[in-house]
Amino acid sequence: MMQELRKERLDRGVKVRADSIYAISSLKEIMFLMGPGLILVFGLLVLPAVVSPYWQRVLCIAGVYVLLSISFGFLANYVGLVCLGGALFVGVGGYLSGILNAYFGLSPVLAIPLATVAGAFVCTLLFLPCLPLRGVYFAIISFVYPLLAGRLIAATGVFGGTDGIAELDVLTNRWVNIYLIFILILVVVFGISRLVNYEDIGLVFRGVKDNEQAITASGLSITIYKAQAVFIGAALGCFGGAYLSHLYGWAGMSLFAIDFSILPVAATVVGGSGILYGPLLGAFLLVPISEALRAFGTLRIVFYAIVLVFFVVFWTEGVLEYVRRKYEQFEHWVRV
Amino acid sequence: MNKELILQVKDVSKSFGGVKAVNNVSFDLYRGEIMGIIGPNGSGKTTLNNLITGFIKKDSGKVYFKDKDISRWPGYKIADAGLARTFQLLRPYPTLPAFKNLIPPLYSPRARRTSRGKLGDRSAVSIDILEEVGFERDARVPYKLAGALPLGYLKRLELCRCLALKPELIICDEVFSGLSMSEIASMVPLMERLQRDGITLIMVEHRLRELFKIANKVLVLNFGEKIAEGSPQEIFNDEKVKQAYFGGGETYVFS
Numbered sequence: 371m372m373q374e375l376r377k378e379r380l381d382r383g384v385k386v387r388a389d390s391i392y393a394i395s396s397l398k399e400i401m402f403l404m405g406p407g408l409i410l411v412f413g414l415l416v417l418p419a420v421v422s423p424y425w426q427r428v429l430c431i432a433g434v435y436v437l438l439s440i441s442f443g444f445l446a447n448y449v450g451l452v453c454l455g456g457a458l459f460v461g462v463g464g465y466l467s468g469i470l471n472a473y474f475g476l477s478p479v480l481a482i483p484l485a486t487v488a489g490a491f492v493c494t495l496l497f498l499p500c501l502p503l504r505g506v507y508f509a510i511i512s513f514v515y516p517l518l519a520g521r522l523i524a525a526t527g528v529f530g531g532t533d534g535i536a537e538l539d540v541l542t543n544r545w546v547n548i549y550l551i552f553i554l555i556l557v558v559v560f561g562i563s564r565l566v567n568y569e570d571i572g573l574v575f576r577g578v579k580d581n582e583q584a585i586t587a588s589g590l591s592i593t594i595y596k597a598q599a600v601f602i603g604a605a606l607g608c609f610g611g612a613y614l615s616h617l618y619g620w621a622g623m624s625l626f627a628i629d630f631s632i633l634p635v636a637a638t639v640v641g642g643s644g645i646l647y648g649p650l651l652g653a654f655l656l657v658p659i660s661e662a663l664r665a666f667g668t669l670r671i672v673f674y675a676i677v678l679v680f681f682v683v684f685w686t687e688g689v690l691e692y693v694r695r696k697y698e699q700f701e702h703w704v705r706v
Numbered sequence: 707m708n709k710e711l712i713l714q715v716k717d718v719s720k721s722f723g724g725v726k727a728v729n730n731v732s733f734d735l736y737r738g739e740i741m742g743i744i745g746p747n748g749s750g751k752t753t754l755n756n757l758i759t760g761f762i763k764k765d766s767g768k769v770y771f772k773d774k775d776i777s778r779w780p781g782y783k784i785a786d787a788g789l790a791r792t793f794q795l796l797r798p799y800p801t802l803p804a805f806k807n808l809i810p811p812l813y814s815p816r817a818r819r820t821s822r823g824k825l826g827d828r829s830a831v832s833i834d835i836l837e838e839v840g841f842e843r844d845a846r847v848p849y850k851l852a853g854a855l856p857l858g859y860l861k862r863l864e865l866c867r868c869l870a871l872k873p874e875l876i877i878c879d880e881v882f883s884g885l886s887m888s889e890i891a892s893m894v895p896l897m898e899r900l901q902r903d904g905i906t907l908i909m910v911e912h913r914l915r916e917l918f919k920i921a922n923k924v925l926v927l928n929f930g931e932k933i934a935e936g937s938p939q940e941i942f943n944d945e946k947v948k949q950a951y952f953g954g955g956e957t958y959v960f961s
């Protein structure tokens with residue numbers, strides 16, 4: 371008997387989404403929905419345990435970039451603010467924590483959280499005047515602030531001037547260091563994805579991005595919600611800065627380096643901007659690659675440029691979008 | 707009857723470049739009334755709506771809402787005070803189910819105030835509001851994506867965004883236009899019910915027949931200027947209006 375074969379494509383994502391609340395019907399569906407999350411949790415918890423101390427430290431720094439990339443992706447994709455203020459967040463958070471530690475004798479256990487909240491507050495205040503600006507104007511202003519801060523410190527010599535604030539208390543236990551930031555990443559990823567997907571304020575944020583007039587007509591102030599979103603984004607960066615300054619034991623002008631503003635953009639391009647995990651994956655790819663290429667010196671930049679151009683031109687959806695598409699629509703042969 | 711002034715517009719003007727889109731328009735509106743604003747295309751009706759509700763800045767003139775000078779208030783604050791509006795160019799959230807479209811207004815400070823903290827589950831409240839204006843709950847219409855809804859439902863959705871705020875005054879920008887006769891016929895009782903519920907209405911309209919049936923008074927704009935104001939009957943008989951509006955070759959069902 372002849373048998374004909376036909377290629378069938380199932381789009382599980384659409385099916386699950388269309389059934390929405392009724393999706394939790396079978397173990398298979400549940401596993402499908404939770405799979406990516408479980409892989410992420412498992413990956414982030416196991417990875418630090420299987421690499422050498424040197425790479426653990428690389429991963430710590432990668433973690434800071436991951437937080438910045440999540441912050442960038444959150445503000446850009448869910449609130450419509452293209453924010454290049456990563457360097458400002460890291461700088462403000464780092465210096466604040468350094469000041470609290472060196473000048474006021476606070477231990478990092480207190481200084482880091484305090485610098486996170488106070489820093490986010492300061493950054494939000496700095497951005498308040500330019501929140502009504504849209505698109506590229508906001509991006510430019512957010513990019514200029516950290517440059518300005520760096521110059522200001524160099525010129526006036528405050529906070530140790532070009533030497534920075536040295537001899538801060540250092541986080542010494544490498545296991546604490548790495549798991550502190552990795553667990554925080556997990557909390558942040560799940561927290562923000564819950565916020566934007568399931569909380570009512572997430573809908574307001576998305577409205578601020580796509581439907582400003584409808585939000586205004588609903589009696590909601592665009593500026594207030596942009597400020598709240600910037601506070602969240604800034605807090606992630608300020609924590610990163612505070613954490614870095616106690617990882618190095620030093621808070622200096624390099625905390626305002628533009629890398630902190632630019633890499634999140636690259637990470638979002640590489641990872642894909644569709645979902646929150648995109649920038650996360652991008653940062654986890656880019657930072658270690660950059661580290662591995664350290665031997666090539668300045669040629670690193672060339673390599674970086676090539677990677678970016680490749681993604682922008684040939685693979686616009688990004689790595690994670692691609693993986694997701696393949697994950698959701700799996701093809702198989704069926705008998706007709 | 708004791709009439710309470712709810713909205714006062716005084717000499718409001720706005721030019722775009724050289725075009726006087728709205729030129730020295732004034733009117734008074736009393737609580738509980740339905741006022742119609744009519745005028746040919748481009749006569750400044752939408753601009754007037756935007757000026758009153760704070761969506762664009764006035765060149766000159768004042769607006770008082772419940773005796774408060776709201777001339778310089780931003781749009782969100784005016785909505786928060788209870789003056790809601792719809793958009794002629796509809797502004798749904800197309801990728802969200804219809805009922806999720808009402809989450810932002812229900813999240814607003816005004817909705818929280820007016821419900822005195824008893825708002826409960828926003829999705830449930832939202833579905834109730836939608837059903838009140840004709841989204842059939844049994845047919846699961848509230849759960850459909852807003853982007854896939856036919857025009858009639860989208861117009862109602864615009865209205866629902868206002869109703870979620872528990873407004874005192876709604877300015878509706880052409881909620882009837884583009885709808886079929888039977889769809890309009892089902893909207894008219896809805897507008898009358900809103901009036902009975904104590905909501906004051908300004909209806910910017912092209913469909914004169916339906917408007918004249920429900921309006922208490924009508925204001926006519928032409929080239930940004932108010933050329934007449936009065937009861938539907940007075941407007942119907944006004945020579946200037948006939949000249950500017952009906953003589954212009956535009957065909958309107960009037961009887």
Ligand SMILES: Nc1ncnc2c1ncn2[C@@H]1O[C@H](COP(=O)(O)OP(=O)(O)O)[C@@H](O)[C@H]1O
Binds near residue numbers: 722726727747752
């Ligand atoms: N944002 C704008 N920029 C420039 N001109 C505008 C703008 N909005 C409206 N106009 C002009 O103002 C006039 C009135 O427009 P509008 O208020 O939309 O009229 P209507 O709603 O009565 O059709 C028109 O001539 C229109 O071209």
Ligand SMILES: [Mg+2]
Binds near residue numbers: 751752753794
């Ligand atoms: Mg109009």
